[in-house]
Amino acid sequence: MAAEIRDERVRSVSRLSRLLSRPELGAAAGTVLVFVFFAITAGNTGLFSAKGIINFLEVSAQLGILAAPVALLMIAGEFDLSVGSMIGFAGILIAIPSVFWGWPIWLSLLFSFAVCGGIGALNGLAVVRTGLPSFIVTLGSLFMLRGLTLGLTRGISGRTQVSGVHELALHDPLNSLFSGQVFSGLIAWLSDIGLVGKRADGLPSISGIPVSIVWWIVLTLVCTWLLTRSRFGNWIFAAGGEANAARNLGVPVARTKITLFVMTAMAAALFAAIQVLVTGSADTLRGTQKEFEAIIAVVIGGTLLTGGYGSAIGAMFGALIFGVVQMGIFYTGIDTDWFKLFMGAMMVIAVLFNSYVRNRAMRSR
Amino acid sequence: MAEPYVELKSVSKYFGSVVALKDVSFDVCPGEVHCLLGDNGAGKSTLIKTLSGVYAPDEGEIRVQGKPTRFASPADTRNSGIATVYQDLALVPLMSVARNFFLGREPMRKFGPISQFDAEFANRTAYDELAAMGIQLRDPEQPVGTLSGGERQCLAIARAVYFGAKVLILDEPTSALGVHQASVVLKLIVQSKARGIGVIFISHNVHHAYVVGDRFTLLKRGRCTGTYAKSEIDRDQLLNLMAGGKELVDLEQELGKVAKNSSA
Known part of the structure; x- marks a missing residue:
């Protein structure tokens, strides 16, 4: 066989340099930075007490549940701007059948997931069939779903809020899947050994881990596995990186994208299920702007807006930054009006940093 | 034959x-x-x-x-x-050499009920196949974008x-x-x-x-x-048969005339 062709201009690169070209690097560094910042400015305000940690993790978890599938969809080169409105719509789909029509909660939940999944498939079909940018198609869904939610809710209940879900959900078999807490035994033990503080009455300051945090971690792990270790993940990267090449090699690009639109819609339904069962009510305005928050988390996480590159772990860090900053600003006593300014700036910096990292990845190996 | x-x-x-x-x-x-x-x-x-x-x-x-x-x-x-x-x-x-190599025909490995992309097999095979063709990869996980045109x-x-x-x-x-x-x-x-x-x-x-x-x-x-x-044929004959041959001779003569006219 032919002599090996070795490029004499190649130098070997260290492990560190390879690590530096990972998509989630920026978000991981940003997370450390944000933690250090608030450890200094809010170190003694209770932000990093057990209670404070649970508080910001809960904020992060809700966003992270959306961000993981949104990251996959964005890597496949598409946007879903309808997830925010989908949250409001899904909430109403749980509350109205239960409160007004007497459906058991578990049935309303299944109904909500099924309808949202169907709308997600319609979003996907509309995008792949028309060839229009998903930005426009789902911008349409954003408005249509919000209008539908408002119209249906006012038409049926006469109000914009439906409450009274708590009492109905009390003995429902699916209730504990979406609300309530887990690992209370572990927390009690941690409290006994002094790692978790106690309240004045001697009980631990927190009674368990909210189940939404478990959903967040599990979803992130599943999405990461899908992306890096499954055939579907290969198709996601290819669909976003070079759809034509992928099609020529027999990758079902359309099916891949439609599946991802169904996943983002289902994530919105999960978000709504948690919110409705935790708060006991649904509101037509729920989920407003969540689509943008999810995109911010994903972009901070190193995913490329044009698709083909990114990670679900990065999106988890993005959501974590979001939660810490939101609660950190609250705990430090800074006017929370400044939160959005901070997050917007954070995203722009993240994009600059990430495009630098990606250029490195493409060049310096 | x-x-x-x-x-x-x-x-x-x-x-x-x-x-x-x-x-x-x-x-x-x-x-x-x-x-x-x-x-x-x-x-x-x-x-x-x-x-x-x-x-x-x-x-x-x-x-x-x-x-x-x-x-x-x-x-x-x-x-x-x-x-x-x-x-x-x-x-x-933006995808790695190995993933491109197997795109659309991913090798899978079973772990009980779950089958997952066999990255190790993909990396090794892509590396070996390219090495057998005389292309020494630095790393089968490097993005295709980092390869030269010939390597691609x-x-x-x-x-x-x-x-x-x-x-x-x-x-x-x-x-x-x-x-x-x-x-x-x-x-x-x-x-x-x-x-x-x-x-x-x-x-x-x-x-x-x-x-x-x-x-x-x-x-x-x-x-x-x-x-x-x-x-049956040598390189020059082939060149002449190709579009270039006769047309190029004609073009040369024509350009020669133009040059003469403009210098006159």
């Missing part, structure tokens, strides 16, 4: 009133490099697309291993052992060979490459031939074609203007 693996028999293809191919016959045998030469608009692309199953011929027939065949789709063609490497190479620049071409060819191509259709594989890179690809063509693969090498560069080709077919305005074995 061995029996051709694939052959076109007096194939014609029309697009409305345009005659894209008229009565073209073409074949390739295992272990042979058959060059298809022609200027832009000669019908090379139509011929490739007919061979690779994108177009069905309007007249004439395609035979695979002697049997008349109608390709239902490009995938159908690929399954019968005819792989086309287009100029865009069907590579995803080799990756696309190695992939087709690995997945059982008996005939390779290479569409202008050297046209966008520098001298060194082109020579790497030409070497790879010779190696594929040595493995018993029939190569259809489409080019308008006679110099590249003549080095590796066993036979040469010239295409002009949709028609075959002759097929020559290497022993």
Whole structure:
């Protein structure tokens, strides 16, 4: 066989340099930075007490549940701007059948997931069939779903809020899947050994881990596995990186994208299920702007807006930054009006940093 | 000579009133490099697309291993052992070499009920296959975007060979490459031939074609203007037969006149 062709201009690169070209690097560094910042400015305000940690993790978890599938969809080169409105719509789909029509909660939940999944498939079909940018198609869904939610809710209940879900959900078999807490035994033990503080009455300051945090971690792990270790993940990267090449090699690009639109819609339904069962009510305005928050988390996480590159772990860090900053600003006593300014700036910096990292990845190996 | 693996028999293809191919016959045998030469608009692309199953011929027939065949789709063609490497190479620049190598045909490994992408096998195989072709990868996980043009071409060819191509259709594989890179690809063509693969090498560069080709077919305005074995023709004759030959002489004379007139 032919002599090996070795490029004499190649130098070997260290492990560190390879690590530096990972998509989630920026978000991981940003997370450390944000933690250090608030450890200094809010170190003694209770932000990093057990209670404070649970508080910001809960904020992060809700966003992270959306961000993981949104990251996959964005890597496949598409946007879903309808997830925010989908949250409001899904909430109403749980509350109205239960409160007004007497459906058991578990049935309303299944109904909500099924309808949202169907709308997600319609979003996907509309995008792949028309060839229009998903930005426009789902911008349409954003408005249509919000209008539908408002119209249906006012038409049926006469109000914009439906409450009274708590009492109905009390003995429902699916209730504990979406609300309530887990690992209370572990927390009690941690409290006994002094790692978790106690309240004045001697009980631990927190009674368990909210189940939404478990959903967040599990979803992130599943999405990461899908992306890096499954055939579907290969198709996601290819669909976003070079759809034509992928099609020529027999990758079902359309099916891949439609599946991802169904996943983002289902994530919105999960978000709504948690919110409705935790708060006991649904509101037509729920989920407003969540689509943008999810995109911010994903972009901070190193995913490329044009698709083909990114990670679900990065999106988890993005959501974590979001939660810490939101609660950190609250705990430090800074006017929370400044939160959005901070997050917007954070995203722009993240994009600059990430495009630098990606250029490195493409060049310096 | 061995029996051709694939052959076109007096194939014609029309697009409305345009005659894209008229009565073209073409074949390739295992272990042979058959060059298809022609200027832009000669019908090379139509011929490739007919061979690779994108177009069905309007007249004439395609035979695979002697049997008349109608390709239902490009995938159908690929399954019968005819792989086309287009100029865009069907590579995803942001994905790793190994993932590109197996894109659409991912190797899976079972862990109980879960089957997952066998990254270790993909990395090892991509590395070994390319090494056997003389391309030393730095890292099978490096993005394709970091490869040179020649390396990308080799990756696309190695992939087709690995997945059982008996005939390779290479569409202008050297046209966008520098001298060194082109020579790497030409070497790879010779190696594929040595493995018993029939190569259809489409080019308008006679110099590249003549080095590796066993036979040469010239295409002009949709028609075959002759097929020559290497022993029957030398490089200069081939150059003259190509669009360039006579036209270039005419052009030279014309330009000479213009120069004289303007200096007068």
